[in-house]
Amino acid sequence: MSAEAVTKTVPEEMKTREKRRRRFWTLQRKETLAGWLWTSPWWLGFLMFSLYPMLASLYYSFTDYKVVGATQFVGIGNYVQAITQDPQFWPSLGRTAYYTFTMVPLALIGSLLAAIILNQGLRGTNLYRTIFFLPSLVPSVALAVMWTWILNPKYGMINNLLSMIDIQGPGWLSSTKWAIPSLLLMGFWGSFGGSSMLIFLASLQSVPRDLYEVAELDGANAWRKFRHVTVPMISPAIMFNSVMGTIYTFQSFLYAYLTTGGGPQWATWFFGLHIYTNAFEYFKMGYASALSWCMFIIVLLIIFIYFKLSGRWVFMASEGT
Amino acid sequence: MSTWTAQPLAQVTTRRDWRLRLPRLIARGVIYLVATAIAVSALLPFLWTISTSLKDGTQVLAIPPQWIPKPAHPENYLDVIRTEFKPGQRLFIRWFRNTILYALVSMTGELLGCSAAGYGFARFRFKGRDTLFMIMLASTLLPWVVRIVPLYLLFFRLHWIDTYWPLILPQWFGGVYFTFLFRQYFVTIPKELDDAAKMDGASSLRIFLWIILPLSKPVVATAAILSFNGNWNRFLEPLIFLNSAEKFVLGVGLRWFQLQGVVGGTKEPLMSAYALIMAAPIIILFFAGQRYFVQGIQLSASKE
Numbered sequence: 001m002s003a004e005a006v007t008k009t010v011p012e013e014m015k016t017r018e019k020r021r022r023r024f025w026t027l028q029r030k031e032t033l034a035g036w037l038w039t040s041p042w043w044l045g046f047l048m049f050s051l052y053p054m055l056a057s058l059y060y061s062f063t064d065y066k067v068v069g070a071t072q073f074v075g076i077g078n079y080v081q082a083i084t085q086d087p088q089f090w091p092s093l094g095r096t097a098y099y100t101f102t103m104v105p106l107a108l109i110g111s112l113l114a115a116i117i118l119n120q121g122l123r124g125t126n127l128y129r130t131i132f133f134l135p136s137l138v139p140s141v142a143l144a145v146m147w148t149w150i151l152n153p154k155y156g157m158i159n160n161l162l163s164m165i166d167i168q169g170p171g172w173l174s175s176t177k178w179a180i181p182s183l184l185l186m187g188f189w190g191s192f193g194g195s196s197m198l199i200f201l202a203s204l205q206s207v208p209r210d211l212y213e214v215a216e217l218d219g220a221n222a223w224r225k226f227r228h229v230t231v232p233m234i235s236p237a238i239m240f241n242s243v244m245g246t247i248y249t250f251q252s253f254l255y256a257y258l259t260t261g262g263g264p265q266w267a268t269w270f271f272g273l274h275i276y277t278n279a280f281e282y283f284k285m286g287y288a289s290a291l292s293w294c295m296f297i298i299v300l301l302i303i304f305i306y307f308k309l310s311g312r313w314v315f316m317a318s319e320g321t
Numbered sequence: 322m323s324t325w326t327a328q329p330l331a332q333v334t335t336r337r338d339w340r341l342r343l344p345r346l347i348a349r350g351v352i353y354l355v356a357t358a359i360a361v362s363a364l365l366p367f368l369w370t371i372s373t374s375l376k377d378g379t380q381v382l383a384i385p386p387q388w389i390p391k392p393a394h395p396e397n398y399l400d401v402i403r404t405e406f407k408p409g410q411r412l413f414i415r416w417f418r419n420t421i422l423y424a425l426v427s428m429t430g431e432l433l434g435c436s437a438a439g440y441g442f443a444r445f446r447f448k449g450r451d452t453l454f455m456i457m458l459a460s461t462l463l464p465w466v467v468r469i470v471p472l473y474l475l476f477f478r479l480h481w482i483d484t485y486w487p488l489i490l491p492q493w494f495g496g497v498y499f500t501f502l503f504r505q506y507f508v509t510i511p512k513e514l515d516d517a518a519k520m521d522g523a524s525s526l527r528i529f530l531w532i533i534l535p536l537s538k539p540v541v542a543t544a545a546i547l548s549f550n551g552n553w554n555r556f557l558e559p560l561i562f563l564n565s566a567e568k569f570v571l572g573v574g575l576r577w578f579q580l581q582g583v584v585g586g587t588k589e590p591l592m593s594a595y596a597l598i599m600a601a602p603i604i605i606l607f608f609a610g611q612r613y614f615v616q617g618i619q620l621s622a623s624k625e
Contacts (some may be wrong), residue, residue: 038441041434046361
């Protein structure tokens with residue numbers, strides 16, 4: 001408003017320039033600029049710390065980059081080597097798949113069960129929730145240290161508890177057969193009461209009660225109510241927890257790194273650990289990049305399959321919320 | 322919190338008839354039993370570790386194990402602080418301080434960057450916003466391993482290895498999780514408040530600082546707690562980017578301690594004490610801000 005008053009008195013030439021300027025800086029354009037500026041912390045970070053590294057890693061995957069020394073372009077050599085020669089490529093993928101596709105369903109069932117229990121209106125629900133949540137707060141290194149001793153075959157807690165009921169416990173982390181189940185146990189303890197339980201709980205609490213009443217009028221028992229009311233209504237939460245859980249677990253190798261170092265006899269040598277070792281212990285950066293792109297493609301495939309399947313069973317009540 | 326116990330209709334018919342009530346009582350009992358069993362399994366590893374942390378080198382090897390060591394050795398906790406992790410250097414206090422500083426600086430950056438970006442997504446209608454937002458949500462699916470090698474090489478070339486820059490700088494550029502959290506909260510604040518301020522000629526920065534942020538204390542608290550927690554627990558990045566022992570954070574220090582000498586007895590009490598000291602601040606923080614923890618995590622899932 002005040003700007004118009006000013007333009008009346010200024011020379012003609014400036015007036016047109018001002019007009020052109022104003023035509024360019026429309027309210028819409030101003031808002032666009034402001035929007036891009038305000039969101040810049042995210043997209044700048046994305047460009048620098050996600051997109052650039054992704055593309056760079058694709059480039060490195062076609063070279064024999066080793067940090068020191070000359071770099072040569074090797075084409076698809078790294079990929080060929082990984083798939084056909086690397087003795088740990090397929091076995092580590094197999095172990096990772098075994099670990100992931102055991103862990104994810106276990107964790108889903110565990111955290112859903114915990115959430116259902118917390119949703120029953122028991123006395124002391126808050127105390128139960130706090131206790132269930134506590135393990136997920138333990139830092140991973142601390143958790144690994146705790147469980148290494150808990151699982152110690154001779155002096156550890158579990159085998160001593162088992163011996164009280166006359167069961168000879170296995171060698172846990174030191175046995176090739178029991179090492180992955182040990183990691184599953186650790187991982188399960190550290191995650192069942194964490195974010196996925198809370199997400200399930202929120203989802204359970206949002207199921208409309210009248211649906212249960214209607215089901216009851218139709219004579220549904222507890223199981224049928226769960227199967228035909230609860231599960232469809234919380235299916236978006238199940239989907240969310242499965243996708244995030246799968247992506248996270250497929251990449252994870254931390255507990256193996258911290259407890260067994262990949263052993264005994266490669267038993268816990270996961271794909272993530274294979275990449276980590278190649279990159280930061282052998283400094284074969286080009287090769288590690290190729291491996292990490294293999295993992296990326298596999299993860300994308302898994303996500304794709306999840307979303308393909310989700311159309312069949314995930315129930316979307318309404319958009320929004 | 323809404324809790325759902327029994328259906329009113331069913332209640333009327335069953336209350337008088339104990340034969341119908343009995344199965345319900347049994348079911349209730351079973352649920353309590355399962356809940357308690359889960360709680361015990363969640364707590365036993367803590368109790369075991371506390372017990373281990375109070376033992377000496379021989380008590381730890383006793384079979385059957387003593388759950389309450391006699392005599393107890395609470396001085397183990399002081400010994401952790403006094404241990405010379407490097408000849409002549411105690412380091413534990415230093416690592417503790419490093420971890421606190423790192424977590425606080427990262428948290429500050431995350432809060433600033435993410436709240437600004439969240440404000441951008443919540444309050445401005447601009448070309449490409451929805452696409453940008455979709456890209457942001459999709460980027461949570463990108464695997465960490467694909468990024469870490471080039472980032473390492475980038476920081477290597479910048480001579481930033483063994484400094485805190487690679488750990489802190491990325492945190493100052495809005496992460497997806499908290500940006501989303503802030504955005505979800507900001508859209509619930511009535512836009513009329515902004516418009517009124519705009520009429521008075523307030524810039525978007527003023528609106529953000531004087532209207533939006535003061536109304537968003539709960540979400541700021543949530544993000545602060547979750548961010549502090551996440552950075553306190555971060556392990557792989559510090560492991561990869563830091564080399565000298567004086568610069569370690571607690572997690573890397575514990576790993577270092579774990580690798581020194583042979584595991585199998587004598588070191589266990591000290592390592593247990595170390596692990597518990599490391600977990601304690603997070604558990605205390607959780608008790609102080611439990612409400613924010615729970616809300617924050619639950620809000621994040623509404624994106625799917």
